[in-house]
Amino acid sequence: MPEREAREYPGVPLGCRGLFSPHVEEYASRRVQAVAVMRSVLLALSRNRTANRLAKKYGLRFGATRFVAGDTIEKAVECIRDLNRRGIMGALNYLGEFENTEQGAAEKTRKLIETLDAIHSSGIDCNLTVKITSLGLDISKEICVANLTKIVEHAKKYNIFVRIEMEDYSHCQQTLDIYKEMRQKYDNVGAVIQGYLYRSEKDIEDLNQYKANLRLVKGAYKESAEVAFPKKADVDRNYEKIIKMHLSNGNYAAIASHDEAIIEKVKQFVKEKNIPKDQFEFQMLLGIRSDLAQKLANEGYRVRIYVPYGTDWYGYFMRRLAERPANVWFVLKNLFR
C-alpha cells in the first residue's frame, strides 16, 4: 500500500496522502465525505464563469501546465511531435466550452480550422476532439451544426478524424442527435459515451447501426442519481460492460481511462475474442499516467494522448482536480512557487 500511494501521490507528503487516498484501509467516513465535498466544490467551480474569465486573463497558472500543453498551437504541435516520436498518437483539443454568443462560437470554429491546418501542415499523427457547446449548442442547434459541419468538412479534406465529446447530461441527447446527423454524411466523425449514465447501454445498442467509432469514458461531470450511477463500483461495472458490448459488435473503440484494472480486463477480453489490435485504442489525458501509456505503446497497442491547448483552461483544469482531489496538493505547491 505505501508504494502504491507513493506512485499515485508523487510529491504529496506522507502524512497528507491518506487525506486524498481511496486506498488507505481505515478510511474514515468523515474523510470520504470531505473528499466528496471537495469534488463537488471543484466541479461547481469548474462552471463558474467569472473565475473562467479571470483565468483566461491571467494565463496558465497553479500548475495547469501539467495537464495543458500551452496557450498556443505551436506548443501543442511540439508536444504531439514528442509523443509521436515515442509511438503515441495525439488528440488535439482547443480548450473552450459553453460559448453563449454567436460571435464567440464563430471564433472558436475559426480556431479549430486553424488547428486542423496546423495538424496537416506539421504532419503530426493526430486527430481533433471538440466540445460542441463551444460551437454554440447553447445558442441554437442550427448554429452549432453549421459550425461543426465547417470543421468536419475541412477535416475531411485532410483525412483527419473529428471526435465530438460528451459534456454534462443536459447536452447528452442533443449531442447524440447531432452526431447521428453528421455521421449520415461523414465517415470521419465519432462520439463519446459515458459509463456512469444509466442510458449508455441503450445508446451503445442504438449506435451500433451507425457503426460508430466511440470513445468510451467513465464520465467527468457531476450528475444526479436520477441519471447516473452514484457508486464508483457500479460505474466501473457498467463501463466494463459497454466496452465489451461495443467491441463485440465489431465497432472501433477508444478506451479512454487510466484505470489499470479496466485496461487489463480489456487486454484479456480482446485476446480471448480475437479482436484485432487495430479495432481499438487506449486513450489517456496529458499529464496522467504517462508511464502506463508508454508501456502500452511499447507492447504494441494503439495509444493516443488527449492534448488540450489554449487560454480557456480553467473548466478543464478544475475537472482534472475533481477527479483526483490529491491533485489539489499540486495547486497548493504551485501557489507558493
Ligand SMILES: Cc1cc2nc3c(=O)[nH]c(=O)nc-3n(C[C@H](O)[C@H](O)[C@H](O)COP(=O)(O)OP(=O)(O)OC[C@H]3O[C@@H](n4cnc5c(N)ncnc54)[C@H](O)[C@@H]3O)c2cc1C
Ligand atoms: C482521452 C480522454 C478523453 C475523455 N473525454 C471525456 C468526455 O468527452 N466526456 C467526459 O465526461 N469525460 C471524458 N473523459 C474523462 C473521464 O470521463 C474520466 O473522468 C477520467 O478519465 C477519470 O476516470 P478513469 O477512467 O481514468 O478512472 P478512475 O477510476 O477515475 O481513475 C483510475 C486511476 O487513474 C488515475 N487518475 C484518474 N484521473 C486522474 C487525474 N485527474 N489526475 C491524476 N490521476 C488520475 C489515478 O491513478 C486513478 O486511480 C476523458 C478521459 C480521457 C482519458
